[in-house]
Amino acid sequence: MKYISTRGNVSKIGFIETVLMGLATDGGLLVPEKIPQVTAEKLQAMAQMTYQELAYEIISYYVDGEIPENELKELIGKSYGTFRHPEVTPVQKVKDNLYVLELFHGPTFAFKDVALQFLGNLYSYIAKKTGVTINIVGATSGDTGASAIEGVRGKEGIRICILHPHGKVSKVQELQMTTVHDESVLNLAIKGTFDDGQRIIKELFADLEFKEKYHLRAINSINFARILAQTVYYFYAYFQVAKDKDIKSLNFSVPTGNFGDIFAGYLAKRMGLPVGKLIVATNENNILEHFIKDGVYQLGEFCSTYSPSMDIQVASNFERYLYYLLDENPSAVSVLMDQFKSEGKMVVNAELLRQVKADFSAHGVQGEECLQTISKYYAETNYLLDPHTSCGVAASEACNDPNEVCVTLATAHPVKFNESIALCHIEQPFPEQIRQLFEKPQYLEVIEAENNEIVRKLEKHFSSSV
Template sequence: MKYISTRGKVNEIGFIDAVLMGLATDGGLLVPDKIPQITADELQAMSQLSYQELAYEIISYYVDGEISEIELKELIEKSYGTFRHSEVTPVVKVKDNMYILELFHGPTFAFKDVALQFLGNLYSYIAKKTGVTINILGATSGDTGASAIEGVRGKEGIRICILHPHGKVSKVQELQMTTVNDPTVLNLAIKGTFDDGQRIIKEIFADLEFKDKYHLRAINSINFARILAQTVYYFYAYFQVSKNKKIKSINFSVPTGNFGDIFAGYLAKRMGLPVGKLIVATNENNILERFINEGVYKPGEFRSTYSPSMDIQVASNFERYLYYLLDENSDAVTTVMEQFKSEGKIVVSKEQLRQVQADFAAHGVHGEECLDTIRKYHAKTNYLLDPHTSCGVAAYEQCNDASEVCVTLATAHPAKFNEAIERCEIEQTYPEQIQQLFSKPQFLEVVEADNAEIARRLEKHFTTAE
């Protein structure tokens, strides 16, 4: 297994080099040179595995022997030993043909833990094996930051800086990041949006001299290892649902901002998992809904919503899907992405749009619909949805036929977004780990969304946090 860039200017590299490179040096995103194909017999054998055993089987296809069997199994066991549920990502039946995949049982109560506990331990493994310095730089719309910090804090040879949009994440998300008092952790609250932070991250990574000098590594879903770890729970959900119900395929409804989580489902489908529809659930920042319905990818006006982790206009992982939509033609991807940079939009052909609509359905959920869905399901089923999962359930209701089995991904615990829950006039009890955050001091620096200013902060942090 080798890794190549969506823009075609990176020579074939192995798994560990791909993890260390993060963003491709030509500005594209790394993808495997071939997608492993899993047969029906192999799927049947996998269906009996525990989550950790299944993770080993799926991840092994992509690691391709670069990490020994014993060491990879140890990495996986260590990563998921931190989760509060024995199944790691349990599936809950809410009503006939409608299931919730709970992805919030990790240390920070968000789905990002599934990938970032693994990636944090993987970085630690690489640092010890190779002596390579690991200076992690990432941007977050809320959950990635806390999960990334939790995934790497206390690990020898690793330092981290996280950018988050000042005042545009939930209070609990902010506290989870900024109450960590550790000299190896730097929290920068930028005066701007997540898209500003993501742009700055990409531009800093594109400065290869700066990137190499400070040994910068990516924690965002531009790193393929993130996508890989998330692919596992699509398989796990399918196997859990199909144990008690004879089904040919299932649909997935996925709250989506940066297109990483839904791309993991797309990858699982390409590998051979019997997936029907992949439903893209967005909020008022509905660039992806418009693309799927009209074939036009064009950022609009940023809007703050009740589901802040999805308050994203430019979806970082969209280029990976574009690569497959354009028949793995890296020259075509480069041309389209250059047009996007100069013109601010991408328009696909009618034939390509038909393929997009064969791959995905979409629904943009506005504020009151999000809150109404929380209220309705709490009243009728006593299941409390966080506002992102609520968007997923609302999109399921719009896009899923009643006769089809659908799993909605629950991307966060509702305690992380009490601002929205209170608006629904619902009282919830905070888990003890979250309640304790409110009495802790915060450690963060508020900065302008300026490349040069952030670069200066990085230089200081990565050279003084020894």
């Protein structure tokens, strides 16, 4: 298995080099040269596996022997041994034909733990095996930061810096990041949006001299290992629902901000998983909804919403999908990405739009619809949705045929967004791990969303001894 860039100037690199490179050196995103195919017979065998066994089977296709079998199994076991539920990502039936895939049983109560526990252990493994320095820098709209810090803190030879938009994440998200007192961890609260942070991170990685000097590594979903780990739970969900219902295919509704989670579902479908519709659930920041419906990908006005982890305009992983939409033509990808960079807009033709509509459905969930869905499902089923999962359920109702079976991805525990839940006049108990956060001091620096100032902070942090 070799990896290439969506823009064509990086080719035939191995899995570990792909993980370390993060963003491709030509500014594109790394994808497998060929997507491995899972046969119907193999799917039947996979259906009986535990989550950890399934993760090993799927990840093995992409690692392709670069990590010995016993060491990869140990790495996966360590990654998912931290989850509070024995099934790791259990499936709950909420209504007839509507299931919820609970992705929030990891250490930070968010779906990002599924990928970042794995990536944190993978980075630690690579550092020990190769002696490579691991200095991680990433941006978060809320959940990635806490999950990334939890995934790497205390691991020898690894430092991390996370940027988050000051005042634009939930209080629990902020506390999970900033109450960590560890010299290897730097939290920078930027005066701007997540898109500002993500842009700065991409520009830092595009500065190859700076990237090499400070051994920068990516924790955001630009890193293909993140996508790979998330692909596993689409397979797992399919097998769990198939035990309860006779299905030929399964639809998924995915709360979507940076397009990584739903791209993992697209990858699973390309591998051979019987996926029907992939439903993109957005909030008022609905650039992706407009693209799927109209073929126009254009920056809109940023909105702060009840589902802050989805408050994203520019979706990093969209370029990966664009690569496949354009028939794996890196020159065509580069043209459109350059157009978007210069004009803030890209448009696809009618033929490509038909393919987009075949691949995805979309629904933008407005604030009141989000809250009403939380209230309705709590009253009718006693199941409490977090606001992002609520967007996923609302999109499922809007786009899914009632006779088809749909799984909505529950991306966070509702306790992480109590501000939104409280607006529905619902009280929820706080788990002890979360309650304790409110009693701890915070460690963060509030700074301008400005490259030079952030570079100075990184140089100081990554040059210090830990």
